[in-house]
Amino acid sequence: MKARETVRLDLRGVKCPLNWARAKVRLEQMARGEVLDLTLDDPRGARDIPGAAEAEGYLVLEATARDGVFHLRIER
Template sequence: MSESASTTTSQPIPDAQLDLRGTPCPINFVRTKLRLEQMETGALLEVWLDPGEPIEQVPHSLKVEGYPIEGLEDRGEFFALQVRRSVQQ
């Protein structure tokens, strides 16, 4: 009878997760980019980021680099950013 399970069914399941809570900028962006480069084309990475500068800077920097942002969810104490390893990289 878990209601939380039904709320996550609309989100695509990530191929990998990267917990960068507590990691400062720009290290969190660099680690995200390195992890994406290790993944197969089309794979989905979910990155956990702190509020404030990390959630403001990392998605923007990824977009500039050409990575498609698939989703961003506020989970209370952190944000879950979903980004795809596209063909261009």
């Protein structure tokens, strides 16, 4: 079985809802099974993106926060 490809997207400095819009565009370009590794510093985006991603049918694998930086891993 092939390892899942990971696509990284750094959205630090991008505020909600623009960070979700950019992440969604990137997810739509990816192949099923690929993982989007998001980095952001907007607390609202970190709170809202997982729910928005799941509503669109994506799988949130991980959501962590450290020193005001949030990391989300979302599978296409």
